[in-house]
Amino acid sequence: MALSVEKLSKRWVLLFTPEYVHFIVGKSSVASTLQMFGQIMQDRIFEDYDLESMQDNKIFLEVTAELFVRALRSTQQALDVKLRLTKKDNWPMLGLTITNASKTGNRLVVTQHIPVRVIQQDESRELVEPAVGGQQVQILLPPIADVRTIVERMKALGSHVMVGANMNGEFVLKVVADAVKVETSFKGLTNPELGAEDGTPQPTPTSLYQNRRRFAYVRVDMRDFVRFLHSSVVNPKHVVCCIVDGQNLCLYVYLGNGIDLDDGQFIYYIPARAH
Numbered sequence: 001m002a003l004s005v006e007k008l009s010k011r012w013v014l015l016f017t018p019e020y021v022h023f024i025v026g027k028s029s030v031a032s033t034l035q036m037f038g039q040i041m042q043d044r045i046f047e048d049y050d051l052e053s054m055q056d057n058k059i060f061l062e063v064t065a066e067l068f069v070r071a072l073r074s075t076q077q078a079l080d081v082k083l084r085l086t087k088k089d090n091w092p093m094l095g096l097t098i099t100n101a102s103k104t105g106n107r108l109v110v111t112q113h114i115p116v117r118v119i120q121q122d123e124s125r126e127l128v129e130p131a132v133g134g135q136q137v138q139i140l141l142p143p144i145a146d147v148r149t150i151v152e153r154m155k156a157l158g159s160h161v162m163v164g165a166n167m168n169g170e171f172v173l174k175v176v177a178d179a180v181k182v183e184t185s186f187k188g189l190t191n192p193e194l195g196a197e198d199g200t201p202q203p204t205p206t207s208l209y210q211n212r213r214r215f216a217y218v219r220v221d222m223r224d225f226v227r228f229l230h231s232s233v234v235n236p237k238h239v240v241c242c243i244v245d246g247q248n249l250c251l252y253v254y255l256g257n258g259i260d261l262d263d264g265q266f267i268y269y270i271p272a273r274a275h
Contacts (some may be wrong), residue, residue: 040264060119216245
């Protein structure tokens, strides 16, 4: 998960709550660039978990992606890892206490400190998912690896990509430039029913539903779409693409074997681009 976020931004926010650990790249507006809001239940990460905070039992920490991921890589073969918020020389740190076994069987304990910035309540109010309105079309994407291969070929042809879908299981990617037009389409895909029970916005009935073959389209920055595709290093089995016609693209990445919030979910927001 941390590897996914590292590809999006050099700095991002960890939010610890009693139930979830959240990964945040973005703010409450979806007008600027790609944003990501991810969450996974804390008991899928930690065996023991204690959290206390004066901020409604929420702790917001800004971290440097490179330092955080480098520290996590050193824990891959560890027998035991403890994570705690502490201070070193009066600066806030995330302390990783890592227990390994030596070749002789002895236990080796190493502590790494990751500098963090504690985000106060006023600033944390901006770190919420943007309001994007009701999704007009939602479709389960083909395998991300297949989409990534197609878009990698397209990115040399134009700076924007048009993403389209309808409620009849059809999905389209196309690039239109001065001298070229390239289009790839998929058929027979699933249009999942999404609602509050899976943590996603309830679709708003529109004229698009009256004609299930009618497409909704959004034109987005090619770089943003490529960043999304390459950030999904977890190779998710389920990615739901939601299109608000002409406005924005929302991509729901589920980490488990189905559309289930308990297994973890990452939501990517990509704004439309007119030029």
